Amino acid sequence: MTKLIIDLQKINKIKSYEVDGLIINLEGFSTFNGIKFSLNQLDEITKIIKSSGKKIFINIDRLYGEDDLGQLYELFNVLKNIEYDYIIFSDFAVYYYFNKNNDLKRLIYDAKTMGTNTDDLNFYKEKNIKVFVANELSKKQIKLLSETNNGCFEVFGYHQIFYSKRPILSLFQEFDKIEEPLNNSLFEIKELSKDVFYKIYESELGIFVYTDYIYCAYKEIKEFVNNFSFIKINPIFLSEENLPLIISYYRDLIKNINVIENDHLIKEIYPNTKSGFLLKKSVVLKEDFNE
Numbered sequence: 001m002t003k004l005i006i007d008l009q010k011i012n013k014i015k016s017y018e019v020d021g022l023i024i025n026l027e028g029f030s031t032f033n034g035i036k037f038s039l040n041q042l043d044e045i046t047k048i049i050k051s052s053g054k055k056i057f058i059n060i061d062r063l064y065g066e067d068d069l070g071q072l073y074e075l076f077n078v079l080k081n082i083e084y085d086y087i088i089f090s091d092f093a094v095y096y097y098f099n100k101n102n103d104l105k106r107l108i109y110d111a112k113t114m115g116t117n118t119d120d121l122n123f124y125k126e127k128n129i130k131v132f133v134a135n136e137l138s139k140k141q142i143k144l145l146s147e148t149n150n151g152c153f154e155v156f157g158y159h160q161i162f163y164s165k166r167p168i169l170s171l172f173q174e175f176d177k178i179e180e181p182l183n184n185s186l187f188e189i190k191e192l193s194k195d196v197f198y199k200i201y202e203s204e205l206g207i208f209v210y211t212d213y214i215y216c217a218y219k220e221i222k223e224f225v226n227n228f229s230f231i232k233i234n235p236i237f238l239s240e241e242n243l244p245l246i247i248s249y250y251r252d253l254i255k256n257i258n259v260i261e262n263d264h265l266i267k268e269i270y271p272n273t274k275s276g277f278l279l280k281k282s283v284v285l286k287e288d289f290n291e
Contacts, residue, residue: 002226004250005057006233009035009240014048018247021055021230023088029060029075031090031163033201033208034236039078046082056084061110062205063165064091073097086130095129104128108152108230112160116141121148130229135159139220139278146227155217155225156246157234158199159276162209169202186237199237210237216273218253219263225253242269 003020014022024045025032037045042058049056058079064072076097079087087094088108098104105128115121115133124131125148133142133151145151169182188197189209199210225231233250235243246269249262267273 002228002254003055003230004233004247004254005055005230006243006247007032007034007059007235008037008045008049009235009243011037011041011045011048014045014054015052016244017054018244018251019054019233021057021085022049023057023059023232024049025059026075028071028204029062031062031160031203031205031208032059032236033203039075042078042082046084050083055086057086057088057108058082058084059088059110060094061088061090064093069093099127108132112163115145115151118145118148121145121151125150132232133228135215135217136277142217142221142278143224143227146224149227149229151228152230152232153217153221153228154215154232154234155221155250157215158210158213158237159215159234160208160210161198163206165206167202168207169200211276213272213274214238214270215276216266216270217275217278218249218266219259220275220278222253222256222259238270245269 005021005023006017006019008014008022008024024042025034025036026042027036027038030036046056060075072093086106086108087098088110089095090110090112095107098107108130109124110132111120111134112132113134113136115131116137121131121133130150130152133145133153135154137145142153146153167183169187173182183202185201187200189200190197196212198212201208201210231250233243233246246266249266252258252262
């Protein structure tokens, strides 16, 4: 049976989260643009999570340049004294370190939009590494990928569709001579040819663009949700007060309880939900994989 995980937002809420695991997003190492925690807080947080019986995930999914490797290896030294279950990564400098230390089984590769084929998932499965499956796929293709049994899947939240290390908003601010800084604030951008507003955010790690809607995979994945090792709720930009309900609905989904009713309730709470390409034909997939 799959396990439900979510990004940690508040330390004092750790014991009240009705999930199987919590993701700690580390300052300077995680591309998550919600609440992050410092290395100094890590020992305290992991002990509280462990005492609550939940699994501990540490997210260090940023991209690292050559100049960043010293900072990364300092983190690895800290982690030697920390009790945790999994590391979420995107950069292969992380893979190299854990492979060298024969500890690949605790890695989860967050491939963002690139976890799209069974060959890749089976490659990582042979190395005991779990992989996040891309959201921008049809239901048929996601089901096929879930059958490798080492996949993870982000089922709810604003989905990151673009990431660049370039500080694009700051460059625009400088070019247009805007006095107020544009970084560390949430904005919306619109394509001239479309009536769609995407969320955009610039942090110290670069620029991030998110879907204009809340991605919601619910009733569409009920047949194969338990093929995944973990399913994830992404709380970024969402109201804290509604999260306990969303969590409870996904716990029901795992148990195949009240699926149709809960699907309607989710859409009442968040009318701006869509299932992405789950029930659409994709232009990037072979016809055999479209429904």
